[in-house]
Amino acid sequence: MANNKSKKKTPFSIYWIYAVIAVAIIGFQLFMSTGANTTVKSEDTFIELAKEGFVEEVFLVNRVRIDFSLTSEGKDFVRNSEKEKYKQMKSALDKGTQFGGKQAFSVKILDAGTFTTEVKEMNKVLTSLDKDTVQVLPKEEVNYLSNIIGFLLPIVILIAIWMFVMRRMSGGAGGGGAGSQIFNIGKSKAKVYENGKTTNTTFNDVAGLEGAKEEIEEIVEFLKNSKKYTELGAKIPKGALLVGPPGTGKTLLAKAVAGEAQVPFFSLSGSDFVEMFVGVGASRVRDLFKQAKEKAPSIIFIDEIDAIGRARGKNNGFGSNDERENTLNQLLTEMDGFGTNSGVIILAATNRADVLDNALTRAGRFDRQIYVDMPDINERKGIFEVHLKPIKLAENMDIDFLSRQTPGFSGADIANLCNEAALIAARHNKKAVEKQDFLDAVDRIVGGLEKKNKIITPQEKKSIAFHEAGHATISWMLEHANPLVKVTIVPRGRSLGAAWYLPEERSITTTEQILDDMCSALGGRAAEEITFGKISTGALSDLEKVTKQAYAMVSIYGLNKKVGNISYYDSQGNNQFTKPYSDDTARIIDEEVSKLIESQYQRAKQILKDNEAQLILLAEKLLEKEVIFKEDLVSIFGKRQWDAPVVEETPKVEDAAVVEENTPIADSTDQNEKIDNGTNTESSSKMEKPLDDTNKEV
Numbered sequence: 001m002a003n004n005k006s007k008k009k010t011p012f013s014i015y016w017i018y019a020v021i022a023v024a025i026i027g028f029q030l031f032m033s034t035g036a037n038t039t040v041k042s043e044d045t046f047i048e049l050a051k052e053g054f055v056e057e058v059f060l061v062n063r064v065r066i067d068f069s070l071t072s073e074g075k076d077f078v079r080n081s082e083k084e085k086y087k088q089m090k091s092a093l094d095k096g097t098q099f100g101g102k103q104a105f106s107v108k109i110l111d112a113g114t115f116t117t118e119v120k121e122m123n124k125v126l127t128s129l130d131k132d133t134v135q136v137l138p139k140e141e142v143n144y145l146s147n148i149i150g151f152l153l154p155i156v157i158l159i160a161i162w163m164f165v166m167r168r169m170s171g172g173a174g175g176g177g178a179g180s181q182i183f184n185i186g187k188s189k190a191k192v193y194e195n196g197k198t199t200n201t202t203f204n205d206v207a208g209l210e211g212a213k214e215e216i217e218e219i220v221e222f223l224k225n226s227k228k229y230t231e232l233g234a235k236i237p238k239g240a241l242l243v244g245p246p247g248t249g250k251t252l253l254a255k256a257v258a259g260e261a262q263v264p265f266f267s268l269s270g271s272d273f274v275e276m277f278v279g280v281g282a283s284r285v286r287d288l289f290k291q292a293k294e295k296a297p298s299i300i301f302i303d304e305i306d307a308i309g310r311a312r313g314k315n316n317g318f319g320s321n322d323e324r325e326n327t328l329n330q331l332l333t334e335m336d337g338f339g340t341n342s343g344v345i346i347l348a349a350t351n352r353a354d355v356l357d358n359a360l361t362r363a364g365r366f367d368r369q370i371y372v373d374m375p376d377i378n379e380r381k382g383i384f385e386v387h388l389k390p391i392k393l394a395e396n397m398d399i400d401f402l403s404r405q406t407p408g409f410s411g412a413d414i415a416n417l418c419n420e421a422a423l424i425a426a427r428h429n430k431k432a433v434e435k436q437d438f439l440d441a442v443d444r445i446v447g448g449l450e451k452k453n454k455i456i457t458p459q460e461k462k463s464i465a466f467h468e469a470g471h472a473t474i475s476w477m478l479e480h481a482n483p484l485v486k487v488t489i490v491p492r493g494r495s496l497g498a499a500w501y502l503p504e505e506r507s508i509t510t511t512e513q514i515l516d517d518m519c520s521a522l523g524g525r526a527a528e529e530i531t532f533g534k535i536s537t538g539a540l541s542d543l544e545k546v547t548k549q550a551y552a553m554v555s556i557y558g559l560n561k562k563v564g565n566i567s568y569y570d571s572q573g574n575n576q577f578t579k580p581y582s583d584d585t586a587r588i589i590d591e592e593v594s595k596l597i598e599s600q601y602q603r604a605k606q607i608l609k610d611n612e613a614q615l616i617l618l619a620e621k622l623l624e625k626e627v628i629f630k631e632d633l634v635s636i637f638g639k640r641q642w643d644a645p646v647v648e649e650t651p652k653v654e655d656a657a658v659v660e661e662n663t664p665i666a667d668s669t670d671q672n673e674k675i676d677n678g679t680n681t682e683s684s685s686k687m688e689k690p691l692d693d694t695n696k697e698v
Contacts, residue, residue, distance in 0.1 A: 040107040043115065045085050049074060050134045051122060059139040063112035067139070068105055190268040190288055193258045194295070201255040207386045208379030208411060209249050212370045215240065216253050219345055223263050223297050237367040239335060239346035241305075243353040244372030247412030250349035253372070254301045257347065264298040266291065270307030273327045281308065281327030289334040289344065296343030305348040311357045328357060335365045354571065374410055377403050377505060383411050387418040394432040402438055407505050417441050443500075447492035454491040462623065463528060464489050464497040467538050469619040470527025470608060471499045471520060476633055477607050479642045480516035488627040496538075511559050518546045519600045519607075526604040527615060546600070550593040560592050611637075 040046060046066060049055050054074025059067045070078065075093055078086045089105060109115045116136070123133040193199065206213055222229055222236050229236070242250040258265040266288060273281040292298045308327045335346060348366065350356065361369065375383060381403040388399070406414060420441040425433040443450075456464070468487050475481035482501035489497040506513075525539035558565040568580050579586060608615055614636050621636075622628055 040089065040105050042085070043107055043109055043118075046107045047118060047122060049077075050119075051126065052077070053126075053132055054078075055134060058134055058136045060112060060115075060136050061106075061139045061141055063138075064108065066107045066109060066115070066136070068107075070105070190266040190272070190291075190300070192264060192266055192291075194264040199255045199258045201252065201259045203256045203260055205386060206249060206252055206256050207382035208375040209253065209372060210379070212242070212249075212253060212372050213256075215368060215370050216257055216347075217260075219299075219347075220257055220261050223261060223299070223345070226297075236343075236345065238344075238364065239348065239366040240368040240370055241353070241361065241366040242347065242349040242370050242372055244351060245374060245410065246351050247410035248372045248374060249411045250351075250372050251303055252411070254303065254347055254349060257299060257301070261299055264292070264295040266298065266300045268302060270302055270304045270309065273308050274324065278323060279326070281323055282330035285327060285330040285334055292344045297345075298343065299345045299347060301347040301349075303349050305360075306350045306352040306355055309348075309350070309356045309360045311355060328360070332357075332359055332365065335360075374408060375414075377407070380406055380409065380414060383414045384418070387415045391418055391422050392432050394434040397433075397435065401435070405439075405442065405502070407503050413445070417445060420444055443492070447495060447498055447500075449492065451491040454496075456491070456496065460496070461489060462619075463532065463536055463538065465619045465622045466527045466531045466615070467524040467536075468497045468499050469615055469622055470523040470525075470604075472523075472618060472633060473527070473611055473615050473637075474523030474604055474607055475499070475501065475520045476637050476640060477611065478516040478520060480510075480513040481520045482517070483640070484630060484633060486627065486629050487622060489622055490626050511553070514549055514553060514559070515600060518549055518597070519604045521546050522597075522601045522604045523608065526601060526608055527619075530605060530608050530612065531615075531619075546597055547593070550596045551589070553596065554589050554592050560596075562592055563589060 043066075046055070046068065049070070050058075052074070054071055054077055055068045056071050057067075057069045061067055070089075070093075078089050079093060081090070092105070119134060119136055126133050203213060203217060219237065219240060226236065242253060244250055254267070258267060268288070273284050275281060275284075288300065292300050308324055308331065310324070310328075312325050312328065346366070353361070353369070360366065381399055384399050384402050388397075406417065409417065417438065418441075421433050421437040424440050424444070425437045428437075430437070468489060472484050472487050475484050482503045484499065485502050486500040487498070488500075492498060521542045522539075524542055525535050528535050528538070553559040554563050556567050556569040558567050563585075570580065581589075617636055618628075618633070621632060625632075
């Protein structure tokens, strides 16, 4: 009995009735058109019978068909005939098929005029032989059913196509019975988790977000045990906005809420409100809150809310009163309008909080803004512990080691790293994932896929080696430069060579630290100029990086004496098309940036000249081994006096020479050289901590 109840019954659909009616109509039509008379194969058969006087009651029906009956003599003749052409008529006579009380036969004619002429000629012959002539009477038949079907069929086809299109645009078969999607286009498309249905994700699956998780847990606890708070006069927050970079776990937190909350949970994306029809977005917002209020207490989660929550009125004249703004207006009204909205909590997530409308983020709508930042070293350890559970690890795997080697990695990056390490181990037919697999996974994710067969000329390879050796030398000789881990000239991804560093995790950065970082980035080009007397395009991303850093120092962080303690940074993005300073100030900023970069370039050249012998030795060793580690630098330069106690380290890409086919060649003598930029900008952003909470990378 339990098994029978668990089986889903096929729902009865009215379309089955429509199908049966259609089949019945078609069958009746076929019967009426073909089952009335027995069809004779050709006109000649009819003419032959008519000449013998065997036919009677001849009718020319609609000028396309001849209906006739046989006389008694004609029936005897057909029954006794052995000719093949009378076989079908003989069979019909034996079966006794009748229509209208008489045996009827039909023959199709190709042309009524030609047939009439043949009958007239035949009648002349019969008259001359003193026989009865054949009288052909005209007859009109009207098939009302065929006419009705012919009229309605195109209309039915058009309606069916329209229903199909509307059904597809309104989201398929979900949310109502078949055919109801046309009328449900304004209904909410949220997934509802209730009656024991969960996402199978709990707060135990969320690691590294202790502050954010604590606030989210409090919201869930309020719904479970509201009396604890209301006795003190507290009110439940109306909404919480999760803000943070991509991959930090905002949606994961919401999934955990859906798995933990014992109240209905409505989940949807901001794009689910967007539709090509006017008013659909606002209608879906109304329907969503209507359902949530009916099932209160409940939680609504809107992922990527910036799809509908962008600030209004910024593009007047370009559809400022468009459908998206109407949807936002309805959302604002539902969250904190004239009507009551008790018992409904709204969670939302976005990585673009700077573009949200101020009316949406104010207290009373989103009372809490929970910032979900990149995890620190302790939080990364917790994230590793979660993602390493399903992976078969080698014995004595040091999770602390893995967390130290992944600064700047988000939770999604760590999950990808663990999976990539397992794939690498499986590729090498290992029984467990080892430490080296994680190191290779870091190289694969940050640096790209290794290209062992890439064609590089000896001169290019030498240039790349000195470029990377220049970076390594400068970083080794400067106090605030990031500690080097590994240098390679093996191509990876778009990189022809790379230097791996282990950036220090810091919340703020001093002027000296930025200057040392800039000097280290310019070490590659400086080494090329000192060694070869010419430079290449291999420092493109190095220059891009130091230019951003220099402009940030001068115009954002107020670290330049001439410009002063002034910041022109616009955190709200209101000055996208205008500069908040005069042309004279812009000229001063440009001059100071140029001086700053040039001074660090000259500084890098001087350091390399002072250590030219070690630079050459390092480059030669790099050409020989292709990959060198920190120990090789210690043997050449000696131990860095600023180094902390030795810990195990793994590579993080800081600089790489990148191939870019369309990059102009810097030196006309090296027309075949296609070395592009040094540090890959995207990779660098994974490893360096922003200087402050504005997330502006410098």
